[in-house]
Ligand SMILES: Cc1cc2nc3c(=O)[nH]c(=O)nc-3n(C[C@H](O)[C@H](O)[C@H](O)COP(=O)(O)OP(=O)(O)OC[C@H]3O[C@@H](n4cnc5c(N)ncnc54)[C@H](O)[C@@H]3O)c2cc1C
């Protein structure tokens with residue numbers, strides 16, 4: 001790469017979380033010699049988000065136990081990290097960004113890693129309700145922990161049965177709370193997984209003493225004497241000391257939009273994470289990105305996507321020709337269950353469920369489009385997860401009847417279609 | 421307190437001292453190349469893969485089932501492979517030498 005040319009160049013990154021931070025370190029690794037300047041409005045040193053609804057919530061740890069990188073790492077790599085500062089505008093003409101403190105910062109390359117923010121539905125009464133929190137930031141966890149400790153009844157209603165809502169419910173239950181999840185759709189996780197997995201998780205929560213109620217559209221919240229009463233469309237009411245809102249996210253794309261960048265269900269980028277401005281890249285949750293493997297644009301909310309796109313953007317800015325063609329993967333931890341998912345199940349025509357013999361819950365669901373393996377959801381079954389990953393990567397055709405036979409161990413060679 | 425030595429894929433030796441937390445966290449805090457810890461230490465990403473020095477297997481004990489499964493089809497794994505987010509720092513690990521595994 002043209003390292004000598006980057007000495008006087010400035011790369012500015014908006015958003016210092018999974019995408020932005022990984023990008024900054026990858027760019028240094030690629031040999032960029034100029035300034036790398038990160039901005040984030042969050043005042044905390046950048047941290048892992050997934051644990052926020054899982055182990056971190058139930059622990060008493062401070063955020064320093066959950067950092068993406070230590071404070072020293074930024075210094076050692078000469079990465080200029082500016083926290084508690086919001087970028088309020090991008091001027092593409094003179095290649096500057098405007099900061100909330102009124103200052104301007106010049107850039108040669110700009111990376112948008114602005115992620116997403118929780119969606120707060122416009123439920124009448126929500127603004128005046130007590131202890132209503134989303135869960136996206138370290139500060140949100142602090143608020144929830146604090147309200148939880150201060151509450152004597154500890155009745156918690158989680159609005160929204162997505163992964164974050166369900167993980168939060170499991171964690172608060174573990175802490176000793178009385179937890180109810182209200183989901184508007186007819187099943188939980190409706191947006192992100194199949195009916196089979198939805199019913200598995202519903203049962204899991206029931207077994208652990210968390211009520212999950214579906215078809216519950218919240219239409220109002222009344223708050224009297226410190227207690228919130230949540231009112232559903234069907235007339236059902238629920239009392240709550242704490243309300244956690246987990247109904248999804250809104251992509252932070254306003255900056256990009258005002259700067260005239262191409263927007264489409266996210267900031268539109270090509271397979272190198274580049275926007276329609278050759279000097280501006282976008283990575284992570286905020287992108288609607290092209291993946292040649294799927295021959296279409298996709299929006300994902302995952303660490304995998306944030307990290308892989310960060311590496312691709314760093315390579316592209318360094319003059320290489322990378323392609324973002326990753327197979328998506330994701331995980332969720334609830335109670336003693338670990339879900340690992342790989343691939344995209346969208347468009348599947350058949351599924352195959354395989355339950356491993358022996359103690360405890362251990363199964364996998366394999367999604368096929370005709371003979372093509374699209375995705376695997378593995379529950380307490382890392383073996384199925386890695387095997388599925390390999391098969392999808394190699395586009396291997398597998399013998400479904402062998403896969404369905406639990407006496408045949410999950411090994412690559414065992415499951416191949418025999419050729420004559 | 422435990423002194424732990426990492427040998428990177430380009431043969432650099434980095435010796436660190438830790439008291440609590442996981443070996444992965446120690447490595448990440450000190451920017452050991454090749455240890456990313458993308459999942460935060462929950463056996464989901466396999467970006468904390470190391471090989472334990474053959475003489476030190478007693479210190480670390482055996483890999484758990486999920487570690488073995490996660491590394492099962494990994495091109496760079498061997499019988500001394502561990503996910504170092506699963507290694508809790510205690511006195512017992514003092515003197516441990518770990519080779520950072522390669523990755524694609
Ligand atoms: C509770 C929770 C649990 C999760 N669990 C999992 C999981 O198990 N597995 C998984 O793969 N993924 C999980 N995710 C998703 C994962 O955390 C996200 O996909 C990831 O954080 C995306 O990273 P990002 O950097 O693109 O965006 P974000 O993490 O959203 O970061 C964007 C950053 O940009 C900053 N920012 C935005 N606009 C501006 C501005 N104008 N000026 C300055 N700063 C700005 C924000 O403050 C923020 O820090 C979870 C997320 C949450 C919230």
Ligand code: FES
Nearest residue numbers: 459461463466505
């Ligand atoms: S940090 Fe992800 S597996 Fe160890």
